[in-house]
Amino acid sequence: MKPSSLAIALLASGALFPVTARADAPSPAAFVTLKRVAAPVASPDGKWVVWQQTDTDPASFKRSPSLWRVAASGGTPERIADLPDAGESDPAFSPDGKRLYFLSGKSGSDQLWMLDLTAPGSAPVQASSFKADVAGFHLSPDGKRVLVWGDVARDCPTLGCDKDGNTALPGPGTGRLYRDGAGFVRHWDAWETPGNYSRGFAVALGSDGKVAGDAVAIDGPPGTLTGDSPTKPSGGGEELAWAADSRGVWFAARQANREEPTSTNVDVWHAPLDGGAPHDVTADNKGTDTLPAPSPDGKWLAFVAMARPAYEADRQVVQLVNLQTGEKRALTAGWDRSVGSLAWTPDSRSLIATAEDVLDNPVFRIDPASGKVERLKLAPKGMTEGHVGNVTPLPGGGLLYTRDSVQTPAEVWIAAPGKPGRQLSHANDAALAAMPPVTSSRFSFAGAGGDTVWGQIHKPAGASGKLPVLLFVHGGPQGSYSDSWSWRWNPRLFASQGYAVVSVDFHGSTGYGQAFTDAINRQWGGKPLEDLKLGLAAATARDTQLDGANACALGASYGGYMMNWIEGQWADRFKCLVQHDGVFDARAMAYETEELWFDEWEHGGHPYYEAPDEFEKWNPVNHVAKWQTPMLVITSEKDFRIPYTQGLAAFTALQRRKVPSELLVFPDENHWVLKPKNSIQWHQTVFAWLDRWLKK
Secondary structure, eight states: OOOOHHHHHHHHHTOSSOOOOOTTOOOHHHHHTSOEEEEEEEOTTSSEEEEEEEEEOTTTOOEEEEEEEEETTOOOOEEESOOTTSOEEEEEEOTTSSEEEEEEOTTSSOEEEEEETTSTTOOOEEOOOOSSOOOEEEEOTTSSEEEEEEEEETTOSSSOOSSOOOTTOOSSSSOOOOOTTOOOSEETTEEOOTTEEEEEEEEEEOTTSSEEEEEEETTOSTTSOOEESSOTTTOOGGGEEEOTTSSEEEEEEEEOSTTGGGOOOOEEEEEESSSOOOEETTTTOOSOEEEEEEOTTSSEEEEEEOSSTTOTTSOOEEEEEETTTOOEEETTTTSOSOEEEEEEOTTSSOEEEEEOBTTBBOEEEEOTTTOOEEEOOOSOTTOOOOEEEEEEEOTTSOEEEEEEOSSSOOEEEEEOTTSOEEEOOOTTHHHHHTSOOEEEEEEEEEOGGGOEEEEEEEEETTOOSOEEEEEEEOSSSSOOOOSOOOSSSOHHHHHTTTOEEEEEEOTTOSSSOHHHHHTTTTOTTSHHHHHHHHHHHHHHHHOTTEEEEEEEEEEETHHHHHHHHHHHHSTTSOSEEEEESOOSOHHHHHHHOSOHHHHHHHTTSSOGGGOHHHHHTTOGGGGGGGOOSOEEEEEETTOOSSOHHHHHHHHHHHHHTTOOEEEEEETTOOSSOOSHHHHHHHHHHHHHHHHHHHOO
């Protein structure tokens, strides 16, 4: 059939067929090699700011962390403490400002190093020689001790012994033997090593600034506490803190025992350094207690707590303890947001917190007397708050932090009291300027049950003609596609390839109050799918450049589950799907995953054998007979959260149904794709799949 004159006119204008990626669209390699900025710290006198910056070599893709310094007033940054053929990370100033401590693997293992700031031009020197790697450290307020932590045997008196304590290797063969009641057998991406845990030790510093003297284990003698601190897999230095008088340490830990795979009962402990045993100060709460933050004046302990056991996405409410009287109260019980980070101002008059709030992750000031919460406006005029992290309150009321958004990865910012922030680092300015701009907009609509639901639209700036649509579905499911940068699912990178990216924060998302987050419970395939349908319709109605008839959907983790669910419930809507690490069979998932509390809570709080109907109600495997949409399946062999067998099963179902499909398996990745070359391959594979189905 010959095209009509109208079709020819539309084709010439670019309106009939979607545009292709711009010639200057960034490649996955250009994206992967952007610099990564983190961990900013300010000198005690407020004159200098140091941060960690990770560079990726464009040829080998090897990543190397380094330290950079700039005047707090601004200027040109300079690299400092450079150790040839090694990396430097986790900077920290000594309390007197005379030394800069950091971690480096220069000696062959990760150890504490330091730079003498009183002697310009001096070279860094090694400050510790533990047998185990130092995973992290905190300097004591008086500068006389350092708290270090890393993986060691439970009966090891310091950071590292000749044996790692792993009791799962009895020999003589290579088999791992896990005894009754061992707890986790595997977790996140590693097989567990019972008898070996992440443990903290307080060690004295000599007059030369190096580690000296005996270590004091903060978890006490064997039998007191057996577990990881920081907690695994994602806990860090935010879970440990020095007492104001430097005579004790606060830390978060969960007992490693039979209940560990079904328990979210992380507690806050206090460890005196005089030889006394650590004390569990939150034993009365069976939910999570974490982020211990003692006030600088020594009068208060703040931390966050979840009220409901076995629910990892419950609201984190700030708790305040009077350390003189022991009185405890829920400071932010009346504020319907979940606190993600917590720090005191140096004068102990305010708490500074971050929390997700309708597509942003801004900063809040909390009055410890009244509990009043004030959202701070740090973004310069014309910018969104975006995602603020690594917040450090400064003397005088200022703040040091990182900020990222959909438009830019994290950079270091500083803000004077009551003033918008000022960008200090510019690690990626040149690289981002060379990439085509992408526009972002927010929209809301009436979702399931008439509730207000928010979403975003990202598209190439200045694009003409209709744009094929990508529907991003976030994981969690208690999460958000907020205004933040992602190194794995990046709307700017996808949009620059010639697509419009639509994301919807469906019921279950965070940043909209706890009731909205809770609404996904026992509703995995219900309200969220309704929100996605209504949200995609709202986005295409709002922006007529979006070609809703030419669309693919993509998602990972819960988003991957939703791709499998869409296959059987909304099978005729999309031209293709991308399913990454998604649940395919709820029954198998219930017995294969490691953190059992999550899967059981999401389906009514019961194991599968007690309530199979709850799991089967939303089980994608029950609807394979209706599968018809071409799907790319991605999985990883080290993913123990949603084991790779779920991906293999989905691919088998597609192949048996003769649905066009591809399978990408990473043998060396976990629930995320982290390695640079693997990230490039991931993006190339996904882009090729999308182009195949959406671009003529």
